[in-house]
Amino acid sequence: MRVAVQGAGIIGLSIAWRALSAGLDVTVHDDNPARGASNVAAGMLAPVAEAYFGEADLLRLSLASAARWPEFAAGLGEVGYRDDGTLLVGRTGDDLRELARLFQLYADWRLPAEKVDPRALEPALTPRLRGGLLTPGDHQVDPRRVLAALRERVPVSATPPGKVDVTVVATGAWTGQPRGSAIGLPGGGAVVGLPVRPVHGEVLRLRGEPSIRHVVRGYIDGKYVYIVPRKDGEVVVGATTAERGFSTRVTAEGVRDLLDTAIEVLPELADYELVEARAGLRPGTPDNAPLIGRLDPRTIVSTGHYRHGVLLAPITAEVVTSLLLDREPSVDLAPFAPGRFS
Amino acid sequence: MRVAVQGAGIIGLSIAWRALSAGLDVTVHDDNPARGASNVAAGMLAPVAEAYFGEADLLRLSLASAARWPEFAAGLGEVGYRDDGTLLVGRTGDDLRELARLFQLYADWRLPAEKVDPRALEPALTPRLRGGLLTPGDHQVDPRRVLAALRERVPVSATPPGKVDVTVVATGAWTGQPRGSAIGLPGGGAVVGLPVRPVHGEVLRLRGEPSIRHVVRGYIDGKYVYIVPRKDGEVVVGATTAERGFSTRVTAEGVRDLLDTAIEVLPELADYELVEARAGLRPGTPDNAPLIGRLDPRTIVSTGHYRHGVLLAPITAEVVTSLLLDREPSVDLAPFAPGRFS
Numbered sequence: 179m180r181v182a183v184q185g186a187g188i189i190g191l192s193i194a195w196r197a198l199s200a201g202l203d204v205t206v207h208d209d210n211p212a213r214g215a216s217n218v219a220a221g222m223l224a225p226v227a228e229a230y231f232g233e234a235d236l237l238r239l240s241l242a243s244a245a246r247w248p249e250f251a252a253g254l255g256e257v258g259y260r261d262d263g264t265l266l267v268g269r270t271g272d273d274l275r276e277l278a279r280l281f282q283l284y285a286d287w288r289l290p291a292e293k294v295d296p297r298a299l300e301p302a303l304t305p306r307l308r309g310g311l312l313t314p315g316d317h318q319v320d321p322r323r324v325l326a327a328l329r330e331r332v333p334v335s336a337t338p339p340g341k342v343d344v345t346v347v348a349t350g351a352w353t354g355q356p357r358g359s360a361i362g363l364p365g366g367g368a369v370v371g372l373p374v375r376p377v378h379g380e381v382l383r384l385r386g387e388p389s390i391r392h393v394v395r396g397y398i399d400g401k402y403v404y405i406v407p408r409k410d411g412e413v414v415v416g417a418t419t420a421e422r423g424f425s426t427r428v429t430a431e432g433v434r435d436l437l438d439t440a441i442e443v444l445p446e447l448a449d450y451e452l453v454e455a456r457a458g459l460r461p462g463t464p465d466n467a468p469l470i471g472r473l474d475p476r477t478i479v480s481t482g483h484y485r486h487g488v489l490l491a492p493i494t495a496e497v498v499t500s501l502l503l504d505r506e507p508s509v510d511l512a513p514f515a516p517g518r519f520s
Numbered sequence: 521m522r523v524a525v526q527g528a529g530i531i532g533l534s535i536a537w538r539a540l541s542a543g544l545d546v547t548v549h550d551d552n553p554a555r556g557a558s559n560v561a562a563g564m565l566a567p568v569a570e571a572y573f574g575e576a577d578l579l580r581l582s583l584a585s586a587a588r589w590p591e592f593a594a595g596l597g598e599v600g601y602r603d604d605g606t607l608l609v610g611r612t613g614d615d616l617r618e619l620a621r622l623f624q625l626y627a628d629w630r631l632p633a634e635k636v637d638p639r640a641l642e643p644a645l646t647p648r649l650r651g652g653l654l655t656p657g658d659h660q661v662d663p664r665r666v667l668a669a670l671r672e673r674v675p676v677s678a679t680p681p682g683k684v685d686v687t688v689v690a691t692g693a694w695t696g697q698p699r700g701s702a703i704g705l706p707g708g709g710a711v712v713g714l715p716v717r718p719v720h721g722e723v724l725r726l727r728g729e730p731s732i733r734h735v736v737r738g739y740i741d742g743k744y745v746y747i748v749p750r751k752d753g754e755v756v757v758g759a760t761t762a763e764r765g766f767s768t769r770v771t772a773e774g775v776r777d778l779l780d781t782a783i784e785v786l787p788e789l790a791d792y793e794l795v796e797a798r799a800g801l802r803p804g805t806p807d808n809a810p811l812i813g814r815l816d817p818r819t820i821v822s823t824g825h826y827r828h829g830v831l832l833a834p835i836t837a838e839v840v841t842s843l844l845l846d847r848e849p850s851v852d853l854a855p856f857a858p859g860r861f862s
Contacts, residue, residue, distance in 0.1 A: 430793075452772050
């Protein structure tokens with residue numbers, strides 16, 4: 179059986195890697211890789227800190243994928259996997275109320291989280307913080323290293339292959355667009371009509387000598403920022419989400435606000451080098467959960483991973499490979515059926 | 521007579537262009553062009569707004585060069601020359617006192633300047649401004665277009681030529697460094713011991729549809745920023761000066777502060793695209809004036825132009841060409857003698 183994967187983002191490449199390992203005949207095609215969300219992603223593997231009210235199905239999928247990440251990472255070599263846990267920190271009374279609300283959610287769902295003094299764990303954080311949570315099971319990985327490692331293992335072509343038996347659509351934010359539309363299509367094709375839309379997110383890359391180990395998610399006077407420190411000195415800062423179509427403009431105000439809030443949380447960032455400011459397009463869906471499943475006998479969809487593509491890559495690769503092999507997936511895919519909105 | 525110009529920044533290229541036009545046999549060499557100040561410069565041609573207490577000699581040179589810019593620009597084609605004048609604007613009482621002090625200086629030196637309501641001239645400026653000055657003789661040019669036009673007219677080699685009769689040293693911030701030092705040398709050589717040092721400056725390039733015509737220099741609650749709108753939609757924002765050796769790191773705080781102050785002055789910048797954040801190295805001298813003159817029978821120095829390299833390019837090219845031709849320069853070079861500090 180010949181399989182074509184459309185889209186060489188982290189989802190498409192992970193599926194292809196897994197399917198190749200299972201002995202399938204797989205090719206990946208993408209005429210413009212690294213244009214979407216994967217190359218800009220921060221790489222937080224945070225099923226708990228990303229858990230949210232009403233998203234229990236997504237949480238189950240996220241937890242299953244997080245459990246698979248250590249082995250997935252080990253198979254890829256050095257990809258910056260780091261298990262230091264995530265700190266959620268707050269400053270004002272309102273910020274602390276938001277943390278308390280999340281803490282209650284985690285307790286209701288029996289997720290591992292504890293109240294901590296943020297500066298007892300990370301003394302470099304601002305003394306203006308007044309409370310925090312630790313989610314020790316939330317880890318991180320460097321998505322660019324993951325992409326590079328996957329590309330070493332999976333050949334990518336710019337053009338679609340000839341006749342294939344099954345096509346896996348992993349075209350991210352471009353999935354719902356008509357073929358040949360002005361924005362262009364990775365892999366040269368897409369599934370028109372699926373409710374996937376681009377969600378703009380700005381991400382900064384700084385460089386210095388981070389004195390923190392944990393991923394920090396700051397709730398600062400009603401503003402939110404995440405700070406992801408890597409062992410190689412890179413620090414990724416982000417947070418924004420905006421609906422701007424396919425524009426990947428990085429705005430002056432977006433960068434100003436991210437820097438401002440991040441420096442407030444971790445003052446040492448002030449003197450870090452600003453290396454990069456970019457925007458990526460996350461594939462959003464109406465319920466923030468991905469579309470994974472068979473669309474017709476010759477088409478499998480795997481897209482709409484929104485903010486969770488890196489985290490969900492291992493479980494997505496596993497269940498899509500199961501579908502390709504006509505085996506029962508290890509998790510119930512009914513909540514993620516591509517046709518659930520129609 | 522064979523002449524070698526060391527350094528392909530705006531000073532070295534302007535000298536070579538002028539000297540070639542005068543019929544001299546000139547070559548330019550630089551092993552790493554566009555590394556210094558020229559490619560990052562904002563291009564303000566502002567003898568008045570840049571005039572400062574105690575710098576009367578520099579002012580005379582600046583006025584002479586500004587007068588030559590229209591013809592110099594015309595010879596280079598479309599290089600973004602724009603004569604809309606410069607607005608100095610202030611917000612707090614302290615800021616207005618600084619503008620009043622400058623206005624008195626301009627009056628003492630009989631320089632063209634007038635008190636204006638900034639928003640009568642530029643309605644897009646923030647309503648929080650409380651006063652302003654217009655210096656109508658301060659213009660602007662796009663330094664990258666100037667560099668590109670000069671490079672079309674002047675061949676640049678990466679390696680020094682063989683035997684020459686006279687060398688013109690135009691190596692900017694690297695002029696005082698020993699040959700072969702760790703930082704590397706444009707043009708592969710320098711004059712050790714001249715008191716030229718690198719002065720770090722961060723510059724942002726935004727893109728949008730500027731509704732202002734004037735260059736704006738904002739004095740905002742004790743902070744300073746300049747905003748240079750070009751006709752092609754580029755807006756250059758800068759201000760910082762720092763002593764950091766040869767580092768060209770752009771810091772998180774530097775970018776944050778520039779964006780913050782610029783958006784305060786001109787709110788529409790908030791939604792502009794942030795295209796570039798870079799740092800350049802201005803060649804600073806002890807008295808902020810350049811070093812222009814003969815060092816020995818076979819060496820002419822033309823460096824140390826600090827914040828004024830673009831403005832001073834035409835007059836510098838003219839007087840150095842006069843020196844090469846053994847003619848009397850049109851301005852008195854005694855205040856700019858390279859040996860004046862020893």
